[in-house]
Amino acid sequence: MTSSILSVPQARxxxxxxxxxxEVGRRRRQSLLVLAILAIxxxxxxRFGEVDVxxxxxxxxxxxxxxxRILPKLGVAHFxxxxxxxxxxxxxxxxxxxxxxxxxxxxxxIGASGAFTIAFFAAANLAPSNVLRWSIKRIFEFCRTVPDxxxxxxxxxxxxxxxxxxxxxxxxxxxxxxxxxxxEAIENxxxxxxxxxxxxxxxxxxxxxxxxxxxxxxSFASYTLLRFEINVRSGSVVGMVGAGGIGQDLFVAIRxxxxxxxxxxxxxxxxxxxxxxxxxxxxxxxxxxxxxxx
Amino acid sequence: xxxxRMTLLDDxxxxxxxHRDLFxxxxxxxxxxxxxxxxxxxxxxxxxxxxxIPFDQIGPGLASLAKxxxxxxPPSAGGHLHLLLKAMGETLAIAFxxxxxxxxxxxxxSFLAAKNTSPHPLVRFAIRRGLDTIRGVDALIWALVFxxxxxxxxxxxxxxxxxxxTGALGKLFSEAIESTEERARESILASGGTGLLAVRFGLLPxxxxxxxxxxxxxxxxxxxxATIIGIVGAGGIGLQLSEQIRxxxxxxxxxxxIMILITVAIIDWISSKLRFAIIGRRAVV
Numbered sequence: 001m002t003s004s005i006l007s008v009p010q011a012r013x014x015x016x017x018x019x020x021x022x023e024v025g026r027r028r029r030q031s032l033l034v035l036a037i038l039a040i041x042x043x044x045x046x047r048f049g050e051v052d053v054x055x056x057x058x059x060x061x062x063x064x065x066x067x068x069r070i071l072p073k074l075g076v077a078h079f080x081x082x083x084x085x086x087x088x089x090x091x092x093x094x095x096x097x098x099x100x101x102x103x104x105x106x107x108x109x110i111g112a113s114g115a116f117t118i119a120f121f122a123a124a125n126l127a128p129s130n131v132l133r134w135s136i137k138r139i140f141e142f143c144r145t146v147p148d149x150x151x152x153x154x155x156x157x158x159x160x161x162x163x164x165x166x167x168x169x170x171x172x173x174x175x176x177x178x179x180x181x182x183x184e185a186i187e188n189x190x191x192x193x194x195x196x197x198x199x200x201x202x203x204x205x206x207x208x209x210x211x212x213x214x215x216x217x218x219s220f221a222s223y224t225l226l227r228f229e230i231n232v233r234s235g236s237v238v239g240m241v242g243a244g245g246i247g248q249d250l251f252v253a254i255r256x257x258x259x260x261x262x263x264x265x266x267x268x269x270x271x272x273x274x275x276x277x278x279x280x281x282x283x284x285x286x287x288x289x290x291x292x293x294x
Numbered sequence: 295x296x297x298x299r300m301t302l303l304d305d306x307x308x309x310x311x312x313h314r315d316l317f318x319x320x321x322x323x324x325x326x327x328x329x330x331x332x333x334x335x336x337x338x339x340x341x342x343x344x345x346x347i348p349f350d351q352i353g354p355g356l357a358s359l360a361k362x363x364x365x366x367x368p369p370s371a372g373g374h375l376h377l378l379l380k381a382m383g384e385t386l387a388i389a390f391x392x393x394x395x396x397x398x399x400x401x402x403x404s405f406l407a408a409k410n411t412s413p414h415p416l417v418r419f420a421i422r423r424g425l426d427t428i429r430g431v432d433a434l435i436w437a438l439v440f441x442x443x444x445x446x447x448x449x450x451x452x453x454x455x456x457x458x459x460t461g462a463l464g465k466l467f468s469e470a471i472e473s474t475e476e477r478a479r480e481s482i483l484a485s486g487g488t489g490l491l492a493v494r495f496g497l498l499p500x501x502x503x504x505x506x507x508x509x510x511x512x513x514x515x516x517x518x519x520a521t522i523i524g525i526v527g528a529g530g531i532g533l534q535l536s537e538q539i540r541x542x543x544x545x546x547x548x549x550x551x552i553m554i555l556i557t558v559a560i561i562d563w564i565s566s567k568l569r570f571a572i573i574g575r576r577a578v579v
Contacts (some may be wrong), residue, residue: 049452156538
C-alpha cells in the first residue's frame with residue numbers, strides 16, 4: 001500500500017518538480033520586485049518626510065523623559081492629597097469632558113440623521129435616479145475627505161468660538177462617513193422583500209420603509225454607535241481650534257508644558273473613551289444578536 | 295393547494311386572523327418601541343441646553359459662511375503652487391512612512407495580543423490595554439507631543455501617525471489572527487513542525503491577505519489624517535490650510551482642498567485596485 005503511494009514515475013516526478021521550482025521562482029521574483037518598489041518608495045518618502053533617524057535617536061530621551069515628566073508624583077504617605085493636587089481642576093475638566101461627549105453626541109445625531117435620509121437615494125439598488133445617486137455619492141466623498149478640523153476652523157470663523165462650530169464640523173464629517181457605510185449596507189440587502197412591496201404598487205417611501213429598512217436598521221444603529229465613539233475622540237481634538245470641549249484645555253496644557261495636567265486630562269479622555277467603547281460594544285453585540293435571531 | 299389559495303383570496307380576514315399577533319401588539323410593547331427615539335431626543339435636548347447652543351448665531355453664521363464660499367471662487371494657488379505641491383508630497387510621505395513603521399511594530403505585537411498565539415493571558419491583557427491606551431489618544435495629540443521631541447516638521451508627523459496606528463493596527467491584526475482556522479496550525483504541529491513553522495505556514499498565509507487589506511485601508515485613512523496634522527506644525531499641507539483659513543484667503547483654501555480631494559481620490563483608486571488584487575472581490579475589510 002505504501003509503495004503504491006510513493007511510486008510516481010521518475011519522468012513525471014521531474015516534470016512536477018520543475019513546475020514547482022518554476023512556480024516558487026516566480027513568486028520569489030515577484031516578492032523581490034515588490035520589496036524593491038517598497039524600498040524606492042521609502043527612500044523618496046524619507047526625503048520628503050525629512051526623516052532623520054540619527055536626530056530621533058539623539059532626542060529619543062526627550063520622548064521618554066516627557067512621559068516621566070507628565071506622570072504625577074504620587075507618594076504613598078499622602079496619596080489622597082497628591083491625587084487631589086494632580087486633579088486640582090477635576091470638576092472643571094469633568095464639565096469640559098461632558099461638553100466634548102455631548103458635542104460628539106449632537107454631531108453624530110445630526111450627521112447620522114442626514115446620512116439616514118439621503119443614503120436610500122444613493123444606493124444603487126434603490127436610487128430613483130442615477131444622476132441624483134452620483135451627485136449624492138460625490139457629496140458624501142467631499143464631506144468625509146475634507147478633514148473635520150478644516151471644517152471646524154472655518155466654522156469657528158463663521159459662528160464664533162464655542163461648541164456650535166464643533167458640532168457642525170463633526171456632523172458634516174459623520175454625514176460623509178456614515179453616508180458611505182449606510183449606502184453600502186443598503187446595497188447589500190436582499191431585494192426580494194423590496195420587490196414584494198413594490199409589486200403591491202407602493203410608492204418609493206413605502207418600499208424603503210417596509211422592504212429595505214427592516215433589513216438595515218440594526219447595522220445602521222451599530223455603525224452610528226461606532227461613529228459616536230470615534231467622534232468622542234475627535235471631539236477632544238476639534239476643541240484645539242476653539243470649537244468647544246476639553247480640547248482647548250489639553251492644547252494649552254501641552255503647549256505651555258503643564259506636564260501633570262496633560263496626563264490628568266489624557267487619562268480622563270482615555271477612560272471615558274474606554275467606557276463609551278465598552279457600553280457601545282455591548283449594545284452593538286445585542287443588536288447583532290437580534291440580527292441573527294431574525 | 296388550490297382550495298387553500300381560494301380561501302385566502304375569498305376571505306382576507308382568515309389571513310388576518312392567522313397573523314393576529316403581528317397586528318395587535320400589547321400597549322407595553324408599543325410604548326417600549328417609542329422609548330429609544332424618545333430617549334435619544336431627550337439626551338439631545340439636554341445636550342443643547344447644557345452646551346447653551348446660541349441658536350441666534352446660526353443665521354449670521356450661515357451668512358458669513360456663504361460669504362466664505364463666495365470668496366472661494368475662483369480657486370487659486372495664490373502663486374504658491376510649488377509650495378503647495380511640496381506640502382502635498384510631504385503629506386503623502388508622512389502617511390506612507392507612518393503606516394509602514396506602524397505595521398512593522400504592530401505585526402509582532404499583535405501575535406502577543408491574539409488569544410491563540412499569546413504566550414500568557416496576562417501578557418495578552420497587558421498588551422491589549424496598552425494598545426487601547428495608545429489608540430485612545432488622537433494622532434493630533436501624538437503630533438503635538440512629537441513636535442516637542444523632534445521639533446517642527448514632517449518627521450514629527452511620521453512618528454505621530456506611526457505611534458497612533460501601532461495601536462489601531464495591533465488590535466486589528468490580533469483580531470485577524472484570532473479568527474484564523476486552527477486546523478492548519480495543528481496539522482503542522484502534528485507533522486512535527488515547530489511552533490514557529492506552524493505560524494509561518496499554518497497561520498501567516500491565512501492572515502496575510504486580511505492584514506494587507508487593512509494596511510492599505512489605513513494608508514488611505516492616514517493620507518486623510520496627515521492633511522490635518524500640519525495644523526500643529528507636524529508637516530504636510532495642514533499648515534498652509536490652517537494659515538489660509540485664519541487669514542481668510544479662501545480662494546487658496548479651495549485650491550488646497552481640491553488638491554487634497556484629487557490626491558485622496560487617486561490614492562483610494564490605486565489602493566482599492568491593490569486590495570482587490572490581493573484579497574479578491576470578496577470583501578472590503
